[in-house]
Amino acid sequence: MLEQIYLHQRQYSLQLRKEPYETRREHLLTLQKLVENHQTEICRALELDFQKPQFETLMTEIYSVVHEIKFALKHLRTWMKPQRVSTPLMMLGTKSEIAYEPRGVCLLISPWNYPFYLTMAPLVSAVAAGNCVIIKPSEYSRHTSSLMGQLIEKYFSPEHIHFVQGGPETTQALLQFPFDHIFYTGSSRVGRLIMEAAAKHLTPVTLELGGKSPTIVDKSADLEVAAEKLAWAKCLNAGQTCVAPDYLFVHQDIQAKFSNLLQEKIKAALHLNSGELQSSPDYARMISRHHTDRLIGLVKEAVDAGAQIIFGGDSDSEKHFIGPTLITKIPPQANLMKEEIFGPILPIIPYKELSEVIHFINDRPKPLVLYMYSNSKLDIDQVLRETSSGGAVINDSIIHLANTHLPFGGVGESGMGRSHGIHGFRTFSNDKSILRQGALGRFMRITYPPYTPFKMKFIKKLIRWRI
């Protein structure tokens, strides 16, 4: 069955690569219709999966996909145009260009945390670049995965886009085929398995992974604003966001003030004073009991080793609920400071000198993103210059991925390759170098054997003149 789908797509990809701009534009418009016509069902599916608040679904899953499509529609003609490049003197008479051809048949593997956005946004790039795509969504977000499968089946032919539902065994089965590109979003652990399987066919991969993204708040920051933004970023999707602030470094002189402000902002945003967070429609649940228990275990282990919960700490394993939690005095050996948290728990670490923070970050795998709240240009420049991360945001959190002009992706443990806008289009394209020889081409004979003394003199002159 899987083999048949793959072979049909392989066959169809040969047809698809001949299609002009207008056909790809049509495909993008179909995707747009798919999203816009089914907003209510999409919101409902995400609510069933993990009680994702409707506003968050509209903003982070639907609006962001619609925006990606609109951006692709606006720029597609330019993206598809071959790019002329200049010609070195030695090659006078030739013309060169880069043509962006479809890769062919691509495999797209997506996670559960933004199940609609993280499936559809890369799909927009893959379709814009003229590919056939097999999609394997997450088995955890089963309502959204099943809805996406039905919608794709309704709007697209299976030779073009096909959904395969299932768990890790299904992904493993798909990985047996020699895809032209694999775009994987998920954990670093599984990312390694994907890359290993891709290596067998020398298939290029884009790995959009996670990790521990730090936030720094220094003394010069606008603390009110920083607290409000940080509270929002950590509670969005109940912390189940790849670019969520994982842990916080705050200058020791403002630690008490800032943690009070953070608590205030969390309470205000989620109406915590009314004590009804568990039934709040503005706060998502964990995706499964397993994920809830993992977080409860991380906190318990840290507390048993001496950490102190300064806010929150509520949980209900049965209801997949974890309340926003601030925790400090965490021993360095605690897993809370080793694993990606991926939940609404924020470790707070006081610091004295910025150099300590830089050393701490550089001592660990490179993060997907680094956040800094500061009004000191000198300190901001120092952190940007002396650390490496997939992205960086100054005086805000998360929002860099909403700028479609910026490439999105990780570095080292947090991933490889880029998505969004033209960067996504290029990821799903092969940059083909095309050189056309002209009438002056016959002069190239000077470089062919026999290598006479005159030709030797000629090549030595070229080296000397650096032509």
Ligand code: NAD
């Ligand atoms: P996951 O790696 O467990 O699962 C992702 C996909 O891989 C799913 O489709 C799943 O079925 C498949 N999979 C799981 N185990 C597999 C195996 N053994 N072999 C083959 N396939 C397997 O990730 P998740 O829990 O769904 O998502 C959370 C992780 O994703 C976090 O680490 C988060 O930071 C990361 N993430 C990254 C981004 C990004 O853009 N960089 C976005 C969202 C999530």
